[in-house]
Amino acid sequence: MTTAGTGQAEADRGDKGGIRTALAGLTTRGRSFLAAGVAAAVCSYVLGQSDLLRVGLLLAVLPLVCATVLYRTRYRVAGSRRLSPARLPAGSEARVHLRMDNVSRLPTGLLMLQDRVPYVLGPRPRFVLDRVEAGGRREVSYRVRSDLRGRYPLGPLQLRLTDPFGMCELTRSFSTFDTLTVIPRVEPLAPVRLSGEAKGYGEGRQRSLALAGEDDVIPRGYRYGDDLRRVHWRSTARYGELMVRREEQPQRARCTVLLDTRGIAYQGAGPDSAFEWAVSGAASVLVHMLERGFSVRLLTDTGNAVPGEGGDGFAGANQESADAAGLMMDTLAVIDHSDGAGLSRAYDVLRGGNEGLLVAFLGDLDEEQAAVLGRMRQRSPGAVAFVLDSDSWVREPSDVPGPLDGSGERLRMLREAGWTALGVPRGASVDELWRQADRERRGMAAAGGGEGP
Template sequence: MASGGPAADDGGDSDGDKGGVRAALSGLTTRGRSFLAAGVAAAVCAYVLGQADLLRVGLLLAVLPLVCVAVLYRTRYRVAGSRRLTPSRVPTGSEARVHLRMDNVSRLPTGLLMLQDRVPYVLGPRPRFVLDRVEAGGRREVSYRVRSDLRGRYPLGPLQLRLSDPFGMCELTRSFSAHDTLTVIPRVEALPAVRMTGEASGYGDGRNRSLALAGEDDVIPRGYRHGDDLRRVHWRSTARYGELMVRREEQPQRARCTVLLDTRRDAYQGAGPDSAFEWAVSGAASALVHMLERGFSVRLLTDTGNSVPGEGADGFAGATQETADSAGLMMDTLAVVGHSDGAGLSASYDVLRGGNEGLLVAFFGDLDEDQAAVAARMRRRSGAAVAFVLDSETWTRGRAPGQGRAPDAARLTARVPAAAEERVRPLREAGWTVLIVPPGMPLADLWRMAERQRTGSGAYPAGGAAGTTGGWS
């Protein structure tokens, strides 16, 4: 919820007051200027002709718009506005509602008000509301909806209020200083609960090695990590190594999963909500949420070697944070992720080769011979690796010109080009489970197919075996 008074509330500086008075006089409407001009003309004529009654009429005509200006000039300090956004994070194509509230904190009623909120073009038309007279101490509440098919972070505000006097002599526009931000995240698709290699549960650092637990001398220490219990400090090792060391203890640890998103500009063709890159971003978001919900400790990694900042140890989130917070942090990152200018996957490979990363789920764009070889080497230290490859040739062949998503029947029967299969052959030979994604194919169907291909139960129909060209089942 954002709130605040008008930005012009400067507290009485003399130069600011002069500027405010000039701004208020510039707000005179055509009616107000006409009254003022008529009053001045009447006063001049009264002086020339010596008519006292005409002078009184002229003064009345001239003073009325000036009084309206003075009243509106003081009103700017006595109106408060606030904005409430529900929810502040929405998937693409979903709506959020913005609630606006105006409070008259003065002792005098207001005149006619026009309320306007500034929103980006992609969220829809600029909302405008006309508020009738607001009594002293009263308030008015209005709301409007925003929606975007493009992910991103969009500012809302500042809120603008146009004040008008009852006689229509003056109109002033005041802006409030508060802003809000609407985060439009990728659409998340519910995925089926299939079993992937590397999902087995384990315990602590002892899951991959046997720890000697016979006595304190046999305890294998490790370096202190932020958040470790100080009661686990191993003082003998600390003195030996000159840095704080803690005992390795048998404690539950979640299985790990790395979701790799290829963002290379050269790897994708097309733009817009139905482009291959947006499908990959949505797929990565769906995989992240699904694996977090299944109890995995998850890391989001891009081809640049960067992971989501502010996460737990080694860049993984979920083991020490609440699942909702971890998912929200990654969704915010995916909401603004764009194309990188990198030409290869070497940076992400350098991150992955540092240790056993558990399950690896990758969303690749076009892979040439060199990048396919780099991607194949990522599999060596992973418990399992699943690749969804969005080949440009497949997407170009799968969508007719001038059409959006292909019909369901066409998607399910589209044949994978032989050239695309040849490009991903190094991944299959390295042990990857590879699926070449046709345009608009639901990730849930591909998720099931990946499990069937991994277990050898057949992800392809008759006439096509895993690793060869065939139709989608």
């Protein structure tokens, strides 16, 4: 028998190895028949009963013949797997479609199909396929679900072939497997306007006027649809082709999402832990900002930035938002605690300035790290911090909610440094905190005599 996935997986062909494989595939029934046949043959010799010898030979030969025929029967079976979808949020279900094609000229016997699935995705699926005619196909499907984000391999697919008497069972495995990516939960956020967001046309976009005047204008080549009134005749005569004035340059507003992954900053584990909330919150903000037209990047306490293309590490205007979101979601799907003790590496990345809006999801902070965050604020026109007190996440919730223990002083330090800082209680909604951050920013602007955007 030969099995195939996207490629072809050949069965073992060595005679000695093949015989051992066939004998190893004897089922409990086959081994029982073989043992009974040997016992009958021994009894016939001891008792001198020739009829009992014939019965013993029949019992012993039947499983051997079944194993030989099953091993020598050459089926060519192709298998494929399709995930729908291949990337899904935690807590959602995906359907896995399996397809088996009999590409040989012989019909198959009874086939038992089994796919290898990690334990967190559910039980291992098994299917029984009846006789598949020559050139025929069978399609089956099953569902997988995980509350834990990550990348999970599916496969390889295993096909078990058995004889009609159930004496022997051989297993063949496909060589290919697929990967299911479980990304963090993404919560829709309200379209509020936080400081650092640009004014101008469109959502989250800026207009920077180029240089005015005929002498200082920066021309570019004519494109179909350009207004002919913008043609710059002096440059046209100079370059020998139609040139137009570049009167304005659209510039996308920027947003940096800082995710604190320090292992010492969080306690607890599991889908309801503080760290998982921070990862989900970062994913929600990233998707929200991309949808609003921002150039975004994901930054961790280790100093690593995603997507990281280009000199500034942002997802630029030449990169599709869907591709940027997919890359950052894939990163968040497998992100784990770091061994770092501080946020200095992230601060080094932000020292260049012009980083746009800074949104941080932070764990437990000490005075030193709060001071580092205060210096980060000086590099961004607007900054919002969601601080998780991990102690409150591992304790049992009380009947009367109170202030977060141990985080009040750090929140005060961040607010004095200019952050819009919020404590995150256990089980809080990302959208509600997002709205609250906007209300607090407007209150700070009103108290300071400023005017919110």
